[in-house]
Amino acid sequence: MKKFFTIISAFIINSSFTFAQDAGFDFDYAQFAYDSSANYVEIYYVFDQGKLTQVNKEGENLVEATLSIQITDSTTSDTLVNNQWFIRHPVEYAETTSQSLVGVVSFILPRGTLKCVVSGIDNHKPNNFRSITEYVKVKPLLNSSAAISDIQLASKMIQGSENTNSIFYKNTFEVIPIPNLVFGGNQASLFFYSEIYNIKDPSFKSDTLKINEIIFNSRGKVVREKNKMITRKNDTRVEVGSFILSQLPTDTYTLAISLIDTANDIGVTSSKRFFVYNPDIVETDSAFREVKPVLSSTFGTMSEEELDDIFDKSKYIATSQELDKYKKLSGVDGKREFLFDFWTGRDRDPSTKENEYFYDYLLRVESATNRFSSMQKAGWKTDRGRVFVIYGEPSEIERYPNQIESRPYEIWYYNDIEGGVYFIFADLTGFSEYTLIHSTKRGELRDDNWGRRIIIAR
Numbered sequence: 001m002k003k004f005f006t007i008i009s010a011f012i013i014n015s016s017f018t019f020a021q022d023a024g025f026d027f028d029y030a031q032f033a034y035d036s037s038a039n040y041v042e043i044y045y046v047f048d049q050g051k052l053t054q055v056n057k058e059g060e061n062l063v064e065a066t067l068s069i070q071i072t073d074s075t076t077s078d079t080l081v082n083n084q085w086f087i088r089h090p091v092e093y094a095e096t097t098s099q100s101l102v103g104v105v106s107f108i109l110p111r112g113t114l115k116c117v118v119s120g121i122d123n124h125k126p127n128n129f130r131s132i133t134e135y136v137k138v139k140p141l142l143n144s145s146a147a148i149s150d151i152q153l154a155s156k157m158i159q160g161s162e163n164t165n166s167i168f169y170k171n172t173f174e175v176i177p178i179p180n181l182v183f184g185g186n187q188a189s190l191f192f193y194s195e196i197y198n199i200k201d202p203s204f205k206s207d208t209l210k211i212n213e214i215i216f217n218s219r220g221k222v223v224r225e226k227n228k229m230i231t232r233k234n235d236t237r238v239e240v241g242s243f244i245l246s247q248l249p250t251d252t253y254t255l256a257i258s259l260i261d262t263a264n265d266i267g268v269t270s271s272k273r274f275f276v277y278n279p280d281i282v283e284t285d286s287a288f289r290e291v292k293p294v295l296s297s298t299f300g301t302m303s304e305e306e307l308d309d310i311f312d313k314s315k316y317i318a319t320s321q322e323l324d325k326y327k328k329l330s331g332v333d334g335k336r337e338f339l340f341d342f343w344t345g346r347d348r349d350p351s352t353k354e355n356e357y358f359y360d361y362l363l364r365v366e367s368a369t370n371r372f373s374s375m376q377k378a379g380w381k382t383d384r385g386r387v388f389v390i391y392g393e394p395s396e397i398e399r400y401p402n403q404i405e406s407r408p409y410e411i412w413y414y415n416d417i418e419g420g421v422y423f424i425f426a427d428l429t430g431f432s433e434y435t436l437i438h439s440t441k442r443g444e445l446r447d448d449n450w451g452r453r454i455i456i457a458r
Contacts, residue, residue, distance in 0.1 A: 024048020025065075025120025025130040026180040030150035033141040033197050038110045041136070042152070043069065043118065044177035047087065047101040053124040054091055061091040064123040069105065074113045074135065081107060086123075102177060104167055113137050146201040146259055148239075148270035153178055153255070154191040157240060171195075171238045184277035188246035194257055194270060196237045199230075203363060204261040207232060212258040215243060217251045249281040262306075266362055299336045307335040313365050313380060314342065316390050364389045374433040383436040384410075384425055391417065406454040410434060418442060426454045 027045045034040040045067055052063035064087065071081040089101055114136045122128035141147045158174040168174050175193045183190050199209065208229045215224040224243045239257065253274055260267035299307065311318075311326055318326075322342065329335050347355045368385035369378055379385045394412040401408045409426040421441040425434035438450035447453070 024051030027118045027120075027132060028153070028177065028179040028181060029116075029134070029136065030152040031136075031138065031141070032149045032195055033147070034108050036140055036142050038108050039138050039140055041107045041109045041138070043105045043107070043116075044152075044179040045103055045105070045118070045120065046179040047120055049089065049091070049099040049101055051128070052122050053128070055124055062088060063091060063101075064088050065101075066119075066121045066123055067103075067105070068117075068119040068121065070117045071107070071109065071136075072115050073110075074115045080109060080114065102179065104177060109136075109138050111138050111140055141197050144198060144201065146196070146198045146204065146268050148257055148259060148268055149195040149197070151255060151257060151270055151272035152193045153181060153272060153274055154193060155187055155189075157191040157193065157242070159240070173238070173240060181274040182277060183245050183274060184248075184250070188244060189242055190245055190255070190274070191242045192240065192255060192257075192272070194239045196239055196259055198235060199232050199237060199259070200235045203266060203366070204232070204264060206261050206263040210258075210260040210262055210267075211239065212260060213241060213255070215253050215255050217248075217253050223248060223253070245276050246278070247281060248276045248278060249283045250277050250279055251275075251283075262302075264362075264366070266359060299339050302332075302336070304332045304335060307332065307339060310339060311335070311342075313362070313389075314339075316386055317346070317361075318342070361389065364392065372434075374431060376431070376433060382433060384412075384434050387412065387423055387436070394423075405456055406451075407456060408434075409437075409454055414441075424450055426450075428453065 025045070025047055027043055029041060029043045031039040031041050047063075047065050049063055052065055054061055054063055056062075067085045067087060069081055069083055070079070072079050085105065087101065087103070116134045116136050117131060118134070119129060119131040141149060152175060154175045155178040156174075156176040160172055161169060161174040163169060163174060166174050168176055170193075173193060175191070178187070196211075208231055211228050211230055213226045214222055216222045226241065230237065243255075253276055254271050255274065256269055256271040258267050258269040299310075302310070315323065326335070326338060329338060343355055343358045344350075346357055348357050365380045368380040368382075368388045372379035372382045372385040372388070374382060380389055391414055395415040396413040398411040398413075400406070400410070403409075407426050407428060407430075409424060412423040412425070414421050414423075418441065421439065423436060423441065423444070424438040426437050427434050428437075436445055437453050438447045439445055
């Protein structure tokens with residue numbers, strides 16, 4: 001595999017406080033699209049200059065440190081990166097505030113779960129170091145489905161920058177990272193940078209899509225929120241913005257960015273956790289609107305009518321208790337929370353940001369609507385549509401559309417269910433609305449004499 005990395009010089013910024021540990025070292029990372037098999041991964045690092053040992057060399061005061069990065073494939077144990085970088089920075093004056101040496105190193109990393117060990121060491125005090133281990137799941141962002149990159153948080157952003165030689169320059173922006181992810185004090189503004197891909201995703205039906213940007217605290221209270229509509233003219237987009245955090249109390253917060261097709265009730269979300277330290281600000285608002293991660297942004301934008309429609313389409317997999325509970329709900333907030341819990345409980349891979357089962361289910365609903373609709377019913381409400389939504393694409397279909405002595409019928413085979421089952425549908429009315437007349441699947445309609453129902457009397 002081709003490996004790419006670039007060493008950069010440190011960039012100094014001022015800060016009124018630091019949450020650094022040991023050598024005042026911390027790191028963060030963000031993934032962006034590269035190709036169909038890999039992502040472009042940026043690792044942002046920071047050393048607190050005040051916590052490094054000052055030395056004098058040839059009349060110059062300076063600090064020296066080493067950045068070490070080792071990345072291995074957690075499945076194969078193959079080493080993808082094993083390198084060290086030497087950082088040397090002059091100290092030109094007596095410091096009255098803590099200063100941060102910030103930099104970035106970039107890699108192209110393949111699909112997989114990667115073990116990333118990043119260490120910062122004071123070269124003149126070896127026991128002054130910090131080593132951090134992070135497992136990074138690389139899932140290529142370039143495919144046929146809409147996707148949002150990781151969110152890079154920044155202490156400063158320069159739009160329309162002409163400084164193309166800056167180590168932090170990309171897509172006409174200079175984005176100065178904040179690797180320790182701490183805001184507050186003199187760092188009252190949070191800036192963010194992200195990239196959106198595959199906006200022309202064919203599963204989206206609207207000509208315009210909604211971008212929802214929210215910040216919620218550790219209790220789920222929404223504290224900041226912005227929305228905008230975008231067109232689908234371009235397939236990719238850079239999404240940047242900022243929030244003022246000076247009035248937020250000390251807490252852990254999450255920024256979530258969602259791209260939503262409101263007409264089709266689907267979307268994608270990327271989120272980033274950060275910290276705010278404002279000891280003089282006290283939380284006084286005890287009432288809040290609850291927001292939960294993953295699908296919360298999608299449900300949080302839906303009207304009550306849209307929520308009812310989603311649950312109507314979800315009834316095929318709901319239990320009788322869940323059906324009764326939803327009927328008793330009144331008000332949009334309760335229905336949003338119910339649907340979040342309903343689908344979160346069915347998430348087959350909670351380790352991923354997306355609930356793939358939820359989106360796959362809605363795609364099957366859409367496909368059933370396109371394939372099985374009749375004059376009387378939407379496709380997903382028909383018998384064939386119901387079976388398709390619940391069980392997916394059949395292993396095999398036998399079609400008998402023009403039999404002389406019987407009405408049109410189809411046999412759907414599912415080889416991977418209960419050792420092999422089948423469903424028989426027939427057009428009993430002549431209006432191309434096929435009815436389930438027999439199945440060997442447990443719990444489905446069974447009629448071993450189904451043949452008599454399709455015979456055409458002479």
